[in-house]
Amino acid sequence: MKISPFQKDKSGRLWFVFQLLILCFITLTSSAQTGINVVSAEEFQLQLNTSSKPQLIDVRTPDEFKTSHLKNAVNYNFNAEQFKDQLAKLDKNAPVYIYCKGGGRSAAAVKQMEKLGFTQVTELKGGIMSWEQNDLPVETGNVKKGDTYLAADFNELLAAHQYLLVDFYAEWCLPCKKMEPALAKLKTQYQGDVAIERVDVDKAKDLAKTLKIEGLPAVAVYRDGVEIKRVTGYQSEKELVGLIELLKK
Incomplete structure (x- = not known):
């Protein structure tokens, strides 16, 4: 049986397309x-x-x-x-x-x-x-520090305040340090109305695990002991005020 020139050409083109697809796949896999x-x-x-x-x-x-x-x-x-x-x-x-x-x-x-x-x-x-x-x-390693801030301490904090903003931080966290002045200012500004507290996660590892805190700084607002919203990462003073205002809605 004779194969026409068209059939030969078609077969060659299919082989070329197949090789091109393989090359694309390898390239995409490598890029990923x-x-x-x-x-x-x-x-x-x-x-x-x-x-x-x-x-x-x-x-x-x-x-x-x-x-x-x-x-x-x-x-x-x-x-x-x-x-x-x-x-x-x-x-x-x-x-x-x-x-x-x-x-x-x-x-x-x-x-x-x-x-x-x-x-x-x-x-x-x-x-x-x-x-x-x-x-x-x-x-x-050989160094193992026990928690000094426990779940019981946190629960006591929640029970003591109707409106509460908590900044979960660590001493080594640069964004946490950058937020300190704004938090201190707002703590004075909202005194008697909204409590603003900070929790060092290095002293509260079990609590951080229970609350599923996976990044710092983490800021959460609580109304009557219930978490209303949580955000992770640096927050400006304006953004912190926005979180506080959520408590009154």
């Missing part, structure tokens, strides 16, 4: 594995488990790292002078996984890494707080 990504704790764990040689970086302070950290993580303190020099030791073209306590320092570190030319960086959304909230495994 590069760049800067912020992923959930579950996805972060999955990627770590499937990566052959992950470069896992914890950018918290050495004291925080000693308390608990992810297995095989290396501690590069974001606030240390040698941080950029430490980053230079990493392979810029290989996958890097990075995390901090709540996501603030790791996000700032990722920006530096982008400028330095890193091509594959994955950041843990919500930091190790989110990781622990999901009951994922951590390595614990």
Whole structure:
């Protein structure tokens, strides 16, 4: 049986299209594995488990790292002078996984890494707080500090105030520190009307886990002991006032 020139040409075109589709698939797959990504704790764990040689970086302070950290993580303190020099030791073209306590320092570190030319960086959304909230495994060191602020203390706070704004913060959190002046001002301004309190999550780890606080700062407003709204991240004075006004509606 003879094959016409048209049939030969058609077969060749089909083969070309098939090869083109394969090339596109490879390109898209490769692209999905590069760049800067912020992923959930579950996805972060999955990627770590499937990566052959992950470069896992914890950018918290050495004291925080000693308390608990992810297995095989290396501690590069974001606030240390040698941080950029430490980053230079990493392979810029290989996958890097990075995390901090709540996501603030790791996000700032990722920006530096982008400028330095890193091509594959994955950041843990919500930091190790989110990781622990999901009951994922951590390595614990010799330093273990017990909570000094308990759920009972928080419940007492809720019971004492009809209208309450709570700022969940940590001493190492730069956005938290930036919010302090506005919170102090509003605490005086709304005194006797709306209570404004702060809770250090490093002294209330169990409470933070119970309340599912996965990023800092976290600000929540409560009416008669019931949470009305919660926001995560830096809040301006105007935004804080907006949260307070929700309590009166």
